[in-house]
Amino acid sequence: MNADTGVRPCSIARSMEVLGQRWSLLVLRELLFENHRFDAIVKATGAPRDILATRLRTLEANGLVERRRYQDRPPRFAYHLTARGWDTAEVLLSLMAFGDRHLSDERPVTWQHGQPDHPHPLDPVLTCRTCGEPATEGLHEPTGPGAPR
Amino acid sequence: MNADTGVRPCSIARSMEVLGQRWSLLVLRELLFENHRFDAIVKATGAPRDILATRLRTLEANGLVERRRYQDRPPRFAYHLTARGWDTAEVLLSLMAFGDRHLSDERPVTWQHGQPDHPHPLDPVLTCRTCGEPATEGLHEPTGPGAPR
Helix, strand or coil: CCCCEEEEHHHHHHHHHHHHHHHHHHHHHHHHHHCHHHHHHHHHHCHHHHHHHHHHHHHCCCEEEEEEEEEECCCCEEEEHHHHCCCCCHHHHHHHHHHHHCCCCCCCEEEEEEECCEEEEEEEEEEECCCCCCCCCCCCEEEECCCCC | CEECCECCCCHHHHHHHHHHHHHHHHHHHHHHHHHHHHHHHHHHHHHHHHHHHHHHHHHHHCCCCEEEEEEEECEEEEECCCHHHHHHHHHHHHHHHHHHHHCCCCCCCEEECCCCCEECCEEEEECCCCCCCCCCCCCEEEEEECCCC
16 A cells, blocks of 8 residues: 555556556467467467567566476477466456457357366356355445555 | 458457556546546546546547536536446456455455345355356367467
């Protein structure tokens, strides 16, 4: 908390510091798609190569992505999500759901969910683990150092 | 789909075009906190005034925010979420949950959830509306024009 300026401490702001670059989120999307190689990530995201390399290094430094050497001569690396990186999947899927609902005529991607032999299309909704109801219904009274007083 | 470059059509990318600026998301956070006035939003986000004004105009142009005049002389406006703007709450809460889990020692904000007379702390998890299970467990086989082939 910066008491002088009144700026709120905020987990959204902290997450955006790590995830907030569009290319970073699209890299995480590609890794969720199991697209692990630099050239393929460039192609599927349209990111400039130098920016993509920088974003991958930042994601690695923040513990979201790990590099694995898959070839020795010449050395070549593949990029994989760490456990922490996998934890961005809820953010990606929430962004996907918002875009599907409001910004796309045709849904670009449908994920299958559940048992591989009895899958159904994923229909994501944020709920509360405690009561099972949608998180955005009955939301009130934020408290803590980052809440309004 | 841009067939020439292989860049995927993507609802995440489209959402980031609208929401991807850090200040835009923090403005939406403030409106969710019912903090509706320009000066108060500046103070709580730390955003430069000119950038904040630009972000608010973009959010308005994209139909996420509406301006309401609350004083005539001099004219003064408050900013409110539209229905579409409210639909960003799942994205904000997913970002909050990620930051709480990985980037904060102390949770900056706790939301109350449920009936105002019997509230409990919100514990958000993305689930599937169809089966009720966590969205990120049993996720497979993305299909559509934005999926890998």
